[in-house]
Amino acid sequence: MVKLPPLKVxxxxxCGLLSFVHxxxxxxxxxxxxxxxxFTWKPSNYSSYDVLITRDTTRDTVWTRVSDTQYIVRDxxxxxxxxxxxxxxxxxxxxxxTYNVFKIITKVGDTVNLSWTASFFPVAGLYIVYHTYRxxxxxxxxxxxxxxxxxxxxxxKYTYLTRPFASTNIMFEIRDITLDDAGYYNGGSWAGxxxxxxxxxxxxxxxxxxxxxxxxLNVEVNIYITxxxxxxxxxxxxxxxxxxxxxxxxxxxxxxxxxxNRKTLRYVTRDLKYNRYxxxxxxxxxxxxxxxxxxxxxxxxxxxxxxxxxxxxxxNDKLTVREGETIGPFVCTADCNPPCNIRWIVxxxxxxxxSRSEMGTLLQQATQRDMQLLxxxxxxxxxTLKQSIQLDVxxxxxxxxxxxxxxxSNIELDENAPLGISCRVDGNxxxxxxxxxxxxxxxxxxxxxxxxNYTIVTAQCTDTDTYRCRGTSTGFSNTEKVINxxxxxxxxxxxxxxxxxxxxxxxxxxxxxxxxxxxxxxxxPQSSDFKWDGPMQVSARTILSTGDVSYKHVIESxxxxxxxxxxxxxxxxxxxxxxxxITINAEGEVASRSSIIAISLLSILLGLTWxxxxxxxxxxxxxxxxxxxxxxxxxxxxxxxQNMTQDYDDVQGTDVYELEAQNMTQHYDDVQGTxxxxxxxxxxxxxxxxxxxxxxxxxxxxxxxxxxxxx
Numbered sequence: 001m002v003k004l005p006p007l008k009v010x011x012x013x014x015c016g017l018l019s020f021v022h023x024x025x026x027x028x029x030x031x032x033x034x035x036x037x038x039f040t041w042k043p044s045n046y047s048s049y050d051v052l053i054t055r056d057t058t059r060d061t062v063w064t065r066v067s068d069t070q071y072i073v074r075d076x077x078x079x080x081x082x083x084x085x086x087x088x089x090x091x092x093x094x095x096x097x098t099y100n101v102f103k104i105i106t107k108v109g110d111t112v113n114l115s116w117t118a119s120f121f122p123v124a125g126l127y128i129v130y131h132t133y134r135x136x137x138x139x140x141x142x143x144x145x146x147x148x149x150x151x152x153x154x155x156x157k158y159t160y161l162t163r164p165f166a167s168t169n170i171m172f173e174i175r176d177i178t179l180d181d182a183g184y185y186n187g188g189s190w191a192g193x194x195x196x197x198x199x200x201x202x203x204x205x206x207x208x209x210x211x212x213x214x215x216x217l218n219v220e221v222n223i224y225i226t227x228x229x230x231x232x233x234x235x236x237x238x239x240x241x242x243x244x245x246x247x248x249x250x251x252x253x254x255x256x257x258x259x260x261n262r263k264t265l266r267y268v269t270r271d272l273k274y275n276r277y278x279x280x281x282x283x284x285x286x287x288x289x290x291x292x293x294x295x296x297x298x299x300x301x302x303x304x305x306x307x308x309x310x311x312x313x314x315x316n317d318k319l320t321v322r323e324g325e326t327i328g329p330f331v332c333t334a335d336c337n338p339p340c341n342i343r344w345i346v347x348x349x350x351x352x353x354x355s356r357s358e359m360g361t362l363l364q365q366a367t368q369r370d371m372q373l374l375x376x377x378x379x380x381x382x383x384t385l386k387q388s389i390q391l392d393v394x395x396x397x398x399x400x401x402x403x404x405x406x407x408x409s410n411i412e413l414d415e416n417a418p419l420g421i422s423c424r425v426d427g428n429x430x431x432x433x434x435x436x437x438x439x440x441x442x443x444x445x446x447x448x449x450x451x452x453n454y455t456i457v458t459a460q461c462t463d464t465d466t467y468r469c470r471g472t473s474t475g476f477s478n479t480e481k482v483i484n485x486x487x488x489x490x491x492x493x494x495x496x497x498x499x500x501x502x503x504x505x506x507x508x509x510x511x512x513x514x515x516x517x518x519x520x521x522x523x524x525p526q527s528s529d530f531k532w533d534g535p536m537q538v539s540a541r542t543i544l545s546t547g548d549v550s551y552k553h554v555i556e557s558x559x560x561x562x563x564x565x566x567x568x569x570x571x572x573x574x575x576x577x578x579x580x581x582i583t584i585n586a587e588g589e590v591a592s593r594s595s596i597i598a599i600s601l602l603s604i605l606l607g608l609t610w611x612x613x614x615x616x617x618x619x620x621x622x623x624x625x626x627x628x629x630x631x632x633x634x635x636x637x638x639x640x641x642q643n644m645t646q647d648y649d650d651v652q653g654t655d656v657y658e659l660e661a662q663n664m665t666q667h668y669d670d671v672q673g674t675x676x677x678x679x680x681x682x683x684x685x686x687x688x689x690x691x692x693x694x695x696x697x698x699x700x701x702x703x704x705x706x707x708x709x710x711x
Contacts, residue, residue, distance in 0.1 A: 133183030425471030
């Protein structure tokens, strides 16, 4: 005889007996089919019935009216007992029956004992035990004297344990439990008993299927994520496994998340980019293997744009570059997940346009003055972040020079015409513009900005020169433009020039006076157009020489003095227009007249001095004798005054007479200058002092009137 292993009962929920209740004319019976209980009743001559179900202690709130004689309660394995109450139509009489659910839960590989109480044991024949799951089959039969295991007296799977054999207490052992052993076990004397009331449901639990984590792993930050751990119960029978509710355990980076035993995990995903999530499922203390790990992909950004290398900005937070120089490369990065689409654009006076870039890198490119900024755009879907580099493009343009609104390099204009000089130098930063003239680079005006305007209301011949407009800016080469301005003017005496108007000379056949006359003229005059007119008709040799500037000249003439008739006044004319006058005197007369004039002036000054002293003395004497005989004082004073006046008149009359007699017509300054300088011509030696430097004098009429000398 085969030795039986020890029995092990894992879990018995409840046992109960199938009972029949007779209430008036309604008889209720049950059948168990695939996890459902079918209640049937008799008689069936009523058109409708009212049914009320109670599951364990929970009763339906309303009656259910049915027209059939059966009612199915599904998924009874969730309960320990099911009670049905049936009323016939129009009756208030209760007809109740309670079905007690027998279920035993075990695990694969275990050994379990099943037992129930049969309503009777057949006197003759066999009590057959049936197993119903995917099919209905008998596993063994019991008679009053023995057990037959489908034709065998022993079985490696089953062992009937009840003694005596004919007892209604049915018990047997099942060894090495598999999922195929799960199902409904019942017995009776015929096959229909396999579904009749009573019996036991054997539930075989196994490790649930390996969980799988599902859900949208690409989730925006700062919101909740839903991850689902999915597993299936592999327990049998299937009408039980579908009712099983598994519990779940979540792990993050191998660490259990406390309190999370639901199927769905809800968790904020900010900064969870590197976390790995797994889960397990548990059924009746049986835990599954770990799921495959998943990694949350938090979606964020763009945030915090950075430039590499970091641009060095000026005090105005701009990047200083020069026009034509290259800028870049700059790498633009943004904190994005997934990586942002990064591109560069440039803004100029026409707006924004794409800049040369590749994979977020601004490529090296030449700058232009109208470039205002470079902007990096980081796009992720409908989210965009931008960061700009403001540009300070520095440049210095060529100088533009305008004369009276026109661009010229040379210009001629008449004297007294308006002259406007405009310089334009465009640049950033604003350049310094300087306007100067001549070889000495004399500054006329300086200004910072784009324009410099210089106006001459009436141009003079002295404005003829080379004008230079220069633009300067730190770090740039100077730029300049030059223009030649030529002011046309008529020939005239140069009052600012050095000029001698009176000459003393001897006379003789070979004697000449060298006369230098400064003039202003543009263009230069012809020397042949000058003519000297004097006491005698002379043919003076005339030479024209030009000074440091183009409009200043010196007319150098050699006037002959052959005899005393050549002494007198001479007039220089140009094309009939008087330029200036000179006087040529005999060399001795010049000295005599100078002496006379000096003595006369000295006498006048001495007389004025005595007159002033006399007036002062008389005033004091009169003041002391104010209470004396005023008449006497007055007469005396009048006599003295008349005497002094007469002395002054005598002296003055003498001087004037002598001046008139000598035909003096030059101002004292001219004469004094002649005496002091001693500029005269040595006729014997042929030396002419006038050929050297000459004294600068204002132009006067060569004939100075007596009235001027008197005054």
